[in-house]
Amino acid sequence: MQVRLSPSIEHLIRSLQKLPGVGQKSAQRMALRLLGQRQQEAADIALAIGRALENVRPCSRCRNLCEDDVCQICADDSRDISALCVVASPLDLITIEHTGIFRGFYFVLQGLLSPIDGIGPDDIGLADLEKRLDSPGLDEIILATDSTVEGAATAHFIAELAQQRSIRLTTLAQGVPMGGQLGAVDSITLGHALSGRKPYA
Amino acid sequence: MQVRLSPSIEHLIRSLQKLPGVGQKSAQRMALRLLGQRQQEAADIALAIGRALENVRPCSRCRNLCEDDVCQICADDSRDISALCVVASPLDLITIEHTGIFRGFYFVLQGLLSPIDGIGPDDIGLADLEKRLDSPGLDEIILATDSTVEGAATAHFIAELAQQRSIRLTTLAQGVPMGGQLGAVDSITLGHALSGRKPYA
Ligand SMILES: [Zn+2]
Ligand SMILES: [Zn+2]
Numbered sequence: 001m002q003v004r005l006s007p008s009i010e011h012l013i014r015s016l017q018k019l020p021g022v023g024q025k026s027a028q029r030m031a032l033r034l035l036g037q038r039q040q041e042a043a044d045i046a047l048a049i050g051r052a053l054e055n056v057r058p059c060s061r062c063r064n065l066c067e068d069d070v071c072q073i074c075a076d077d078s079r080d081i082s083a084l085c086v087v088a089s090p091l092d093l094i095t096i097e098h099t100g101i102f103r104g105f106y107f108v109l110q111g112l113l114s115p116i117d118g119i120g121p122d123d124i125g126l127a128d129l130e131k132r133l134d135s136p137g138l139d140e141i142i143l144a145t146d147s148t149v150e151g152a153a154t155a156h157f158i159a160e161l162a163q164q165r166s167i168r169l170t171t172l173a174q175g176v177p178m179g180g181q182l183g184a185v186d187s188i189t190l191g192h193a194l195s196g197r198k199p200y201a
Numbered sequence: 202m203q204v205r206l207s208p209s210i211e212h213l214i215r216s217l218q219k220l221p222g223v224g225q226k227s228a229q230r231m232a233l234r235l236l237g238q239r240q241q242e243a244a245d246i247a248l249a250i251g252r253a254l255e256n257v258r259p260c261s262r263c264r265n266l267c268e269d270d271v272c273q274i275c276a277d278d279s280r281d282i283s284a285l286c287v288v289a290s291p292l293d294l295i296t297i298e299h300t301g302i303f304r305g306f307y308f309v310l311q312g313l314l315s316p317i318d319g320i321g322p323d324d325i326g327l328a329d330l331e332k333r334l335d336s337p338g339l340d341e342i343i344l345a346t347d348s349t350v351e352g353a354a355t356a357h358f359i360a361e362l363a364q365q366r367s368i369r370l371t372t373l374a375q376g377v378p379m380g381g382q383l384g385a386v387d388s389i390t391l392g393h394a395l396s397g398r399k400p401y402a
Contacts, residue, residue, distance in 0.1 A: 003298040006268040008253040015249035018242040020234050021227055030220050032292040034250065035257050035266050037311055041219040046250040048216035049235065049243050052209040056236050065236050067207040091233040097204045110238055 009035065061132075063108040063125060065090045073097070073106060080104045082139035086129065086158055088112050088146065096144060104142070107132055112150035113157060121157060130161050143171040210236065262333075264309040264326060266291045274298070274307060281305045283340035287330065287359055289313050289347065297345060305343070308333055313351035314358060322358060331362050344372040 005013070009031055016027035034042035058064070059071035066072070073079065073093075083104025087093050093106050109124045121127065133141070141162050145151035155171065162169045175193040176185050185193075206214070210232055217228035235243035259265070260272035267273070274280065274294075284305025288294050294307050310325045322328065334342070342363050346352035356372065363370045376394040377386050386394075 003295050004273060005295070006257065006266065006272075008249075008256040008268060009266060012249040012253040015242075015246045018239070018246065019231050021230070026222055028295070029222070029292060031253070032266065032290065032295065033221050035253055036291045038219070039254060041216075042250050042254055045216045045219065046247045046254075048209075048213040049247040052213040052232070052236055053240060053243055053247075055209040056207065065207065065210060065233065067209060072205060072207075089233065090237045091230055094204050094206070094229070094233065 058108075062106045063110070063128070064093055064106060081137045083142060084132070084138055084140070085142040085144050087144050088124075088151070088154070092144060102142075104140075109145075109154065112145060112148070113153040114150045115153070124154070126154075126157060126161075129158065133161055133165055133167060138167060140168045140170060143169065147174065259309075263307045264311070264329070265294055265307060282338045284343060285333070285339055285341070286343040286345050288345050289325075289352070289355070293345060303343075305341075310346075310355065313346060313349070314354040315351045316354070325355070327358060327362075330359065334362055334366055334368060339368060341369045341371060344370065348375065 004010075012031045012035070013024070013027045016022055016030050017024060019027075022030070034045075055067045056065050057067070059066045059069075059074055061070050061074040064071040064073060068075075080103050083102070084107055085093075085096060085102055085104060086107050086109065087096065088109050088111055090108055093108055096102055096106075107129050109126070109129065111119065111124050113119060113121065113124060113126075141158065143155045143158060145154045159169055173196075174189070175196060176190065205211075213232045213236070214225070214228045217223055217231050218225060220228075223231070235246075256268045257266050258268070260267045260270075260275055262271050262275040265272040265274060269276075281304050284303070285308055286294075286297060286303055286305060287308050287310065288297065289310050289312055291309055294309055297303055297307075308330050310327070310330065312320065312325050314320060314322065314325060314327075342359065344356045344359060346355045360370055374397075375390070376397060377391065
């Protein structure tokens, strides 16, 4: 049985469903909790969203999210200017940064190429990336886009830009995840891992 | 490796973690998505929260969330005035309403008694419930509070109010969930279901 809630509550539920990973049921749970006993938390969230939208802007060098002209990573001159990692979102940047392995700089695209959805090079910032590729000292581009059709199309586009400039191009190794059970790995990943098998060391 | 994000983003992540069921990792994912490519959605959510906080108030009869003086349920005179179901939150009311089984009215407490946290009868609206119990035609109170220590304490308190007025008191049947596999049922629930076993019909 579908229960009708008041218009403001229904509107809030529909808005919360736009959050990644939030379905109709959890949006309803969130909305009723926020309006029921957690009105202060609700006001805090609205305020935090408003403040972040106001303060946060893209880094002028890498398009990562920041509140100054350049982000903390671009401002860090201990990093390696010879390597540039291209990602499709600030979240992908953070995910790679968490590994602590990469010490170069980034370029953050606004998503991936998707001709079928009418998303072309200019929509995701590839013209800005092209300018960035002409900065001196750049030796390697690491393609860290998703393993999807869109990710592959975007990687292909960037590969051409790199080849025109004779910049070395690498991409993330594909294979079975560390510490995972083999039975839990999907067969496409496992197939790639088999084709790309390496000498046992 | 912990990556420092800008202050507004960190603040937004901490705020989003207050949503039920949202941990640090999903709050980060939400914040970066909202600020990255979904700024319009972010603004919509902030606006929806603000509007709901402004418009929504407790129903003057049952304390359910609504935008008028009384909620749709209390305004529905086809419902059965003889039965009153007591719940601890608007979410619990909606969950019961979804079953389509109950056609009486509700009273929504603001949570459950918890002496250890200093939450007493007045904090959760039991004085208002007491007034409601004196309304004419009331024949049965259905206790639909959680099966927890706090739920039991609250049920016990309401039971005394009902006994003083000789109102019939019932509570939800406990047992194994419908359609569930026996092996997946926790042993306390299963124990209750065994003790409360019924003739096979
Ligand atoms: Zn930057
Ligand atoms: Zn009501």
